[in-house]
Amino acid sequence: MQSPQTASGTVKKALSVLDQVASFERPVRLNELVEVSPYPKGTLYRMLQTLRSEGMLTYDETQQAYSLGIRLVRLAHTAWTQSSLAPTARPILDALSKSIGETIHLAQLDNAQVLYVDKRNAQRPVEMFSQAGKVGPAYCTGVGKAMLAFLPEAELQQVLEQQSYHRFTPHTLGSVEELRDELSNIRTRGYAYDREEHEPGIICIAMPILTRTKRVMGAISVTSTTSRTSLDQLESLAPEMHQAADAIAETAEHWRFPVEQKSKEAMEG
Amino acid sequence: MQSPQTASGTVKKALSVLDQVASFERPVRLNELVEVSPYPKGTLYRMLQTLRSEGMLTYDETQQAYSLGIRLVRLAHTAWTQSSLAPTARPILDALSKSIGETIHLAQLDNAQVLYVDKRNAQRPVEMFSQAGKVGPAYCTGVGKAMLAFLPEAELQQVLEQQSYHRFTPHTLGSVEELRDELSNIRTRGYAYDREEHEPGIICIAMPILTRTKRVMGAISVTSTTSRTSLDQLESLAPEMHQAADAIAETAEHWRFPVEQKSKEAMEG
DNA sequence: AACTATCATTTCACTATTTGAAACATCTAG
DNA sequence: CTAGATGTTTCAAATAGTGAAATGATAGTT
Structure with missing residues (x-):
């Protein structure tokens, strides 16, 4: 998944090991890692x-297995x-959630994947991390396509190459060509659909979240099921979503450039 | 906050830089870091x-400032x-939340600090990462004291030395001695109170979450305000909380040791 | 209890990466 | 145009990381 061999620097290497551990999604033993890692056992062991002594990994003595450490949770909060x-x-x-009453996602692009950073659920009250932090494919989700559509060509090219084009459902777009057509439609329409491309039903x-200069910041989506509603009905939400997306973009842009006051004397001591 | 100078290995060093960036809690420029970092400018720069090229930091060109990257969010989810x-x-x-209807926290110890890993809020529906991942002091919070009380002496000693004993309120325990007395009470009582020690009102x-062998796994708490309720009233929740804590411990222990099935042949080929 | 297979851990000569002081480049404001 | 501050690059010296192979540790088998 993550660049496996390109790890010249020590830090790169460490992070790739971290990713490798993460990819197991369960506690993993040294020998299991050896089999999938490009590094020899001794190196991996050290x-x-x-990473363990730094709290980036936890170690279960009885299982002799490593998992990602909670220090990451602390960092991630920041x-x-x-x-x-x-x-x-x-x-x-x-x-938006109060007004619409359906499941809402907020996502950003991370490394050619969709990263969900927040969520409002239709029914259930809380979902926490189980949703925020989750990743998903970009080529077959609404938020993913909405973001891809407004990526500059150079970046887009790179990202497109990294998609798997696995056909989750009969509706999944299975090639770069199909996807490019779709993206062009999305660009003219201004927003994206997911027509059961990732999960049946x-x-x-x-809706993409764009800066004034049309750079992609993220996307929001409203999700439902074919049994409860239709794309036509969802489409009626477009204006409201557009407004929300604009509001987010504007607030974020103002937020990111607070008064550029430098306190020169303050820090010198 | 984090061990600043003890960073012999390259990875250690990188992580300490990461912590340093995190500690600013806002985008930070190279020169700002130079002033607080033990490393020379060139080293820091590289x-x-x-870290940036690895996605652990993001860089804002216009501000020339670094923030923690969203790759961390992905890792933290795992x-x-x-x-x-x-x-x-x-x-x-x-x-528990449904039954009690007050704010509930689930916390664990991380590096002598309380790390909140989940939360149920009385009123508001969702809080996400904004709460999970947050850290707080151990010596003046209910969950903190509940966990400290059942730590083995050797570990406890270390943790106690790392507390600040800052007096947030008139009720805050301001020294190791006071805290040790309190912990001893907690041990006999079986659970802890926070008597406005961190925030007035x-x-x-x-309630600590303990394994069968009495090792501390974490703690849960029910929080309220002096205007709404009293410690006496909260105390009546103790049995229910005790039951919940036990249930969590038991589930966690079973969960951690699934059938130790090794699939010897499966991986070799 | 000895034997064996499977891992985890350590060793050590070799090497590549990291270091950091200082030079250089770039930017901003006066 | 110059001054002051910050960001970036250089290069020899130092150090930290490497990895094949030996050594321990452990669980299972006869």
């Missing part, structure tokens, strides 16, 4: 020790607060 | 580049799922 659209978008999502409408 | 009590505890917290009752 790396795991380092990352989420600092670098995601979620805190900015929160009041806007709340309002699940449809959604997704 | 480190930041590496960490939270794998290594925290949250997924296991979820149904139990849901039930905020009280709570906290």
